[in-house]
């Protein structure tokens with residue numbers, strides 16, 4: 001197949017106060033296509049000075065100007081206009097996301113569709129925010145007002161770039177906050193295209209600012225900034241811990257969506273074909289670069305050898321290929337850094353367990369950060385490949401004896417983002433649902449994610465929830481109002 005024409009290499013500046021502005025130091029950094037290792041764009045490389053400018057613009061837009069005067073209906077309409085722009089530009093955005101992340105084009109199309117749905121959802125929710133009236137004595141009135149938290153700093157990862165931006169921007173706009181978004185340095189491109197429609201959609205200058213650059217510099221400056229009220233972060237637990245420490249100095253509100261090592265549990269009575277599919281889909285979708293990846297595959301001993309064999313046979317059919325080809329099921333990893341990281345774990349895994357399939361770089365590609373879908377089996381839950389998040393296409397298959405054993409292994413992890421159980425026994429399924437210490441549990445499926453349902457983790461997978469009304473709550477303060485209806489003096493003194 002002839003390769004499609006290469007688009008021009010663009011340079012993207014920061015988007016601050018409704019303007020495109022270069023970084024204060026004039027520097028840019030290159031952005032790559034991980035399937036060709038070629039530079040596809042240059043992006044402003046920001047320092048603390050740029051973050052300061054963006055935070056001040058967001059502060060000013062929150063404190064005065066057009067934004068505080070908007071009604072919830074206005075903000076809802078703006079969100080629907082943004083969603084419309086995304087749907088209109090879906091093929092372009094999906095292609096750009098695909099080129100920049102290496103994810104298969106078909107998956108990128110789903111992602112961008114979900115981006116639009118997210119803006120539509122919060123567009124609808126914007127004017128459904130209400131307070132409460134409390135039953136205080138008859139001579140008084142007590143009620144709550146729900147008000148925006150203020151300036152939100154939002155830091156996102158590279159695995160679902162525009163979708164992670166949407167999960168943060170849409171509820172923030174619905175709530176009436178203003179935002180400074182820091183995309184992942186590997187994948188800022190779709191967010192910058194998105195910024196070009198904000199003005200037309202009716203977003204006033206300063207309400208959404210996007211600042212690019214290295215996490216340790218621009219991300220850290222955003223977390224430390226005294227005029228930022230809240231940080232919403234999605235990324236690794238290691239960076240999450242740094243953020244909590246830094247945010248303590250200014251007592252910012254913090255919500256964290258971190259990593260996981262999620263158990264995908266298979267009982268002997270599960271539907272066989274669906275289970276084998278679910279084990280693979282759970283860990284190989286998006287090249288395994290998924291925070292909720294079912295990277296620990298727990299299999300009942302009765303079916304264990306046959307299950308490992310069936311997974312292996314089916315995994316042979318996973319088509320690795322150029323991300324823009326429609327039959328590609330797995331593209332390259334996002335970056336050289338991630339490729340090296342995953343490759344290190346492959347070597348660790350070969351020592352810690354047995355290899356059923358994969359374990360290295362496919363021979364068919366000269367360029368690109370491709371890694372074979374890899375299945376390690378006879379993994380002990382104490383092994384590094386069972387405890388540490390790999391964030392690549394690597395399954396660690398672990399046998400278990402019975403239900404209690406499965407629960408013990410499932411919960412024996414510092415993480416608690418997600419988990420899944422496959423069985424036709426409804427009693428067992430719901431016992432497992434209640435026993436698992438994780439924020440998201442799937443029964444007879446793994447990964448479906450709907451904007452209507454809450455997303456977030458227990459334990460070291462973070463705190464706070466995104467999506468649904470829960471996601472909006474995180475951008476709201478609660479003001480308690482007491483009104484005295486009794487005109488007589490207190491009479492205390």
Ligand code: NAP
Nearest residue numbers: 156157184185214215216219220235236239257258259291
């Ligand atoms: P990461 O290294 O933690 O980076 C995430 C974001 O934080 C990036 O924008 C990064 O900037 C920035 N950052 C890095 N150091 C920072 C610092 N000191 N202060 C402030 N910001 C900083 O994670 P990643 O490797 O991009 O993404 C993979 C991780 O994200 C995995 O652990 C995965 O589980 C997690 N994740 C979780 C969810 C969820 O919903 N729970 C979803 C997706 C991903 P740079 O790009 O410049 O490094």
Ligand code: MG
Nearest residue numbers: 184185215216
């Ligand atoms: Mg990084």
